[in-house]
Amino acid sequence: MEDRLNRTEEEVAHLRRAVDDLSDMVARQTREIDLLTRRVAMLLERAAEAEAEGGGTVPLADQKPPHW
Template sequence: MEDRLKRAEEQIAHLMKLTDELSEVVARQGREVDVLKRRLGLLLEREAAREAELGGSIPLADQKPPHW
């Protein structure tokens, strides 16, 4: 009975450690997603400004590719 209890405690400790590690990974990925969102927003703004300077009637993103 003591052996089963010891194995269960070891498994719980392992799962707690794994949960903490996964939580850190998710938090890091969340920070990376936030950075990427900000960068994408800046790129979209820059592209919109560039398209406005060119004075095209249809934004480049809305144009059909030439093979259509």
């Protein structure tokens, strides 16, 4: 009985460690996704500004695709 309890406690400890590791990974990925989202938004703004300055037409991002 005691052996079974020890194995169960050991398994719970491993599972807690795995949950903590996964939680850290998700937090790290969330920060990275937020950073990348901000960078993409900035790049889209820069591209739209460059298009507006260059041609005076509707920015490509605001144009409807040809099949619409």
